[in-house]
Amino acid sequence: MLITHDTRCALDTVVDLVNTAPEDDTTPDGLADVTALDEFVRSHQISDVGTLSEFDLSAVRKIRGRFAGIFAAPDARSAAVIINELVASAGTTPRLTDHDGYDWHVHYFAPGASVADHLAADCGMALAFFVVAGEQERLRRCEAPDCRRAFVDLSRNRSRRYCDSRTCGNRLHVAAYRARRKEAAG
Numbered sequence: 001m002l003i004t005h006d007t008r009c010a011l012d013t014v015v016d017l018v019n020t021a022p023e024d025d026t027t028p029d030g031l032a033d034v035t036a037l038d039e040f041v042r043s044h045q046i047s048d049v050g051t052l053s054e055f056d057l058s059a060v061r062k063i064r065g066r067f068a069g070i071f072a073a074p075d076a077r078s079a080a081v082i083i084n085e086l087v088a089s090a091g092t093t094p095r096l097t098d099h100d101g102y103d104w105h106v107h108y109f110a111p112g113a114s115v116a117d118h119l120a121a122d123c124g125m126a127l128a129f130f131v132v133a134g135e136q137e138r139l140r141r142c143e144a145p146d147c148r149r150a151f152v153d154l155s156r157n158r159s160r161r162y163c164d165s166r167t168c169g170n171r172l173h174v175a176a177y178r179a180r181r182k183e184a185a186g
């Protein structure tokens with residue numbers, strides 16, 4: 001499937017957004033306050049966002065939960081239901097653009113959209129195309145026992161099982177290696 005620059009950005013953004021959620025009661029929320037949201041918007045180069053408020057913060061946290069549901073969806077149909085709701089509630093205005101020297105592509109967020117609607121529209125559509133392409137299963141959660149971070153598996157054979165943010169795959173390899181050594185030595 002063709003992944004354009006903007007799709008790639010939207011995917012990175014939605015994965016990072018989902019992963020700002022606290023993993024349990026003991027970990028902090030990555031979007032704890034408006035300042036944190038402002039930082040998130042800046043670092044992900046989300047365009048056309050005005051001054052942020054508490055309202056934006058709670059709206060973004062709400063859609064974060066919806067996006068998390070897409071990564072946890074067991075099949076394309078249940079992912080499609082959530083994506084449809086997200087995109088419909090955002091109210092989209094598809095329009096062609098060739099901004100910043102990129103090839104022609106479509107933006108979905110409506111002019112003047114809030115940051116939550118912007119994310120719901122553009123990230124929602126980026127995920128929608130995975131469902132269209134029959135690639136919904138690439139939207140994954142890490143299989144390491146103490147990690148449930150979201151990631152998009154862009155490997156050729158869809159074989160990725162672990163996120164790379166905490167070297168989960170590596171840790172498991174090391175644990176398996178040690179277990180084998182112990183067995184061999186014992």
Ligand SMILES: [Zn+2]
Nearest residue numbers: 006099105107
């Ligand atoms: Zn663009």
Ligand SMILES: [Zn+2]
Nearest residue numbers: 142147163168
């Ligand atoms: Zn992980």
